[in-house]
Amino acid sequence: MAVRESFLEGAISELGTDEVYWIKDIVVAVTGENMEVMKSIIQKYQHKRISLVEAGVTRHRSIFSGLKALAEDQLNSKLSKPEVVIIHDAVRPFVEEDVLLKVVTAAKEHGAAGAIRPLVSTVISPSADGCLDHSLERARHRASEMPQAFLFDVIYEAYQQCTDYDLEFGTECLQLALKYCRTKAKLVEGSPDLWKVTYKRDLYAAESIIKEIISQEICVVMDSKEDNKHVGHLLEEVLKSELNHVKVTSEALCLAGRHLQQIILDQCYNFVCVNVMTSDFQETQKLLSMLEESNLSILYPVVVVSVHFLDFKLVPPSQKMENLMQIKEFSKKVKERNILLYGLLISYPQDEQKLQESLRQGAIIIASLVKERNSGLIGQLLIA
Amino acid sequence: MAVRESFLEGAISELGTDEVYWIKDIVVAVTGENMEVMKSIIQKYQHKRISLVEAGVTRHRSIFSGLKALAEDQLNSKLSKPEVVIIHDAVRPFVEEDVLLKVVTAAKEHGAAGAIRPLVSTVISPSADGCLDHSLERARHRASEMPQAFLFDVIYEAYQQCTDYDLEFGTECLQLALKYCRTKAKLVEGSPDLWKVTYKRDLYAAESIIKEIISQEICVVMDSKEDNKHVGHLLEEVLKSELNHVKVTSEALCLAGRHLQQIILDQCYNFVCVNVMTSDFQETQKLLSMLEESNLSILYPVVVVSVHFLDFKLVPPSQKMENLMQIKEFSKKVKERNILLYGLLISYPQDEQKLQESLRQGAIIIASLVKERNSGLIGQLLIA
Incomplete structure (x- = not known):
């Protein structure tokens, strides 16, 4: 489970990066027992916008704690009361900026808004006897999902007014508003x-x-830009035709690596060298060396195929x-930095x-390595 | 998507095998355009209990078609009217025999029964204006899932009585009953x-x-049973300690292969030879050769690691x-029979x-191959 959870940790941590720049503060409700782990995650990913509050025993009590942290003018607190607050679940890590914008815009107009499916x-x-009483017409109902957004004063007022029963057994913030x-x-x-x-x-x-998501782009890095007949360009062409939905780019390291730096900054997670x-x-x-210097592999493992x-x-x-x-030795070293290194020896016959056939075999192997990100096979020398 | 769909095809097809022996007939509603594909699947997996009817344009119309096929005494039909009928969705391929038994037993007593979550x-x-009208208390409601079971006369009567509106817009068989x-x-x-x-x-x-599911058991096949110091036994021990939740067995081919035949019959999908x-x-x-003769790989790919x-x-x-x-050549040949063959060369130092360390490396590679079933890497010779 370690790999899986670390993948998810990366996805959740993306929410804390600078991506959705218009979100000013992020308050996370964490149970006491997980507080230290959470602090270390914040440090690891160098999150700047996250504050922690202690979670309550129910969903509503946790949300109320978060709202209080935003409402109260506390000494030494970097938080201040916002106009609009978004409420979201960490168990929905794939939320898009688009829907965040939509609920915030609607909340400004209506006071409250939420995503449905x-x-x-x-x-x-x-x-009571475990038999069917009635069924609901599916077309007339929706599942209420997250994110939801509220004018801060509306939802804070609702939480202050609501009963202990609500805090204990309720599940729906929109209902409180x-x-x-x-x-x-x-x-x-x-x-x-x-x-x-x-x-x-x-x-x-x-x-x-x-x-x-992280297999959508492969960058072919080659040791000469000028030479159009470079076998790296042939491999690039075959990769393009074999991998339909993948963006394949190429770059030369020898050009002071300026473009390559940009590709790394743009979060390409796959390199064929x-x-x-x-x-x-x-x-x-x-x-x-360039990859190790960058922080690219902090969220997800980076695949490098040495061809x-x-x-x-x-x-x-x-x-x-x-x-x-x-x-094998190189791969052990870079594995510590979350870089998965594989070798690929491609047959280069005159015919x-x-x-073309051996390049095609090579492309299939590269596609497999990029798709699976199998850490058990690092350091292997594969043959096409 | 081909691999994914073929995995699912296998899972759905398991329902058609002899596993749940007390189900006499299986009627599948299929749209006209998919009828030929479905017929070829039935032939491929040699299903004996499946009959096909043409699906309707809605869920309820499809179910009604299936019920009619069971109700009517048709010339040349092998179907006859059952006491109890189970209704299930092909999109829920992981149904367990246990819940099928439970709904059937409950249906015999109550006339109808269904699984909930x-x-x-x-x-x-x-x-009407796209705003929240009210929310339902989550604890008082359930999701209605499949399978459901009915006394045949009850559900057939319900479908005969129900209106066109029901057939067009309804989603719940329990509601019709x-x-x-x-x-x-x-x-x-x-x-x-x-x-x-x-x-x-x-x-x-x-x-x-x-x-x-198919990675739960690995069989180590070795060329001598008697020799306890056989390095295969050492590898078996390391596999056992490295792979906590996997059942590791060993068998010798030389003993006329009787036990091995049984292991294949019991659907072990992973072999370390x-x-x-x-x-x-x-x-x-x-x-x-043994695996090719058996029909084991028809549902899912079988992994063989040649050590x-x-x-x-x-x-x-x-x-x-x-x-x-x-x-490489062997692997291409057996790939056609859905067998994924990989080579593994393990360092055998005197020390x-x-x-132990190279056996541990070997076990990690074997675990990776079994877990991922990566068809792009067949025929590779990996080194531990």
Whole structure:
């Protein structure tokens, strides 16, 4: 479960980065037992906007704690009362900026707003003896999801007015705003991404979604920009035609690495490093140094495939492999920085058609490595 | 998506196998455009109990078609009217026999029964202007899931009596039984497995769940049973200690393969074949032949890791690798039968502690291969 949870930690932590710049403060309600772990996560990801409050025993009590922290003028507090507050669940890590904007805009107009989704199953009401009492018409009901947004004064007033019974057994903030402030929330259609990571299968789904997102771009790094006949360009072409939905770019390390720096800043998580002009691992080692210096791999593992070419007819692969075995040691070192390094030896026959076939095999292997991010296979030298 | 869908196809097809022997007939409602695909699936998996009817344009019309096929005495039909009928969705492939038994038993007593689950989100009712009208108390409502079971006469009567509006817009069979036959369905608590594969994330979750299920057992096949010091037994021990939740068994091919046949029949999907006593691939090839003869890989891909040992200090791995390169050709051949073959060369130093470490590395690689079932890496020779 460690890998899965660390993937999810990355996704949740993205919310704390600078991405949604117009959110000023983020208050997270955390149970006492998890307070230290949470503090260390904040430190690890260097979150600047997050404050912590102690969670209550129920959902509503936790939210109330968060609101109090924002409402009260406390000495030494960097928090101040906002006009609008968004309430969100950490178990919905895939929320898009778009829906956050929508609920905030609607809350400014209506006082309250929340995301909804169509019901997946029919909802029924059981009688006391465990039999069907009645079923609800599915088309007339919706699932209430998060995020929700409120004028701060509306929702804070509602929480101050509401009863202990509400705080103990209630589940719906929109209902509190309706009941205690007569504020009718605007309902906003949300996307399927807002689902709640509840069961083990949801952790599986979350991991796969994250892997899919970070596999959308592959950068082919080669040791010469000028040469159009560089075999790296041939590999780039084959990658483009084999991987339909993946953006494949190429960049040369030798050009002082300016563009490459930008690609790393733009969060490309996959690099194919072609070593042709230079000795075995020179190019790959330069790239690894750049990646280690950047903070790229802090959220998710970065895949680096070190590619080498050889005419198997002229030199048996075993001979070249001897040199390339050192990749195992490199891979152990960079694994500590969350970089997954694999080797790939591609057959480079003189025959044009056979070359295309071995490049295609190479592309399939690269696609597999990028898709699975299998840490058990780092340091392996694969052969296409 | 091909891999994902084929995993799911396997899961759904399991329902058609002999597993739940007390279900006599299975009627599947299929749209006209998918009829041919469905027929080919039935042929591929050699399902005996499945009959097909043409689906209607709504859920209720499809179910009604299925019920008619069971009710009417048709010439040339192998179907006959049952006492109890189960209604289920193909998009819930992980249904357990246990809950099928529970709804059938309850239906015999109450006339109707259905599986329910707690609500994950609060359910609300919107007003005409897209604002919150009211929210439902989550604790008093349940999600109605499948399977459901009915006395055949009850549900058939209900479908015959119900209106066109019901057939067009209704979603709940239990509601029809209540409305038209005054049969109050018994509600049975279902497990989380009953969820509906609805969104792309659900396909991801389904694939991961299936992969987890078929990775629960690894069989170590070795070329001598008698020798307790056989390195295969050492590897078996390390696998046991590294893979906590996996059942690791061992078997010798040389004993006429009787026990191994049983392990294959019991649906073990992972084999580690240790080649020590015999020449390079002799043992692995024997195992592959057995697997090809069995029908094991028809539902899900079978993983075979061909393991070889070598003292890297005495012989450089490159020399041995030359011989082992032919695994690429073997792997292409058995891939057509849905068998994923990988090679693993484990360092066998004289030093006891170093040997343990290389066996541990080998176990990590085996665990990765079994977990991911990555078809892009078949035929690779991995090194531990």
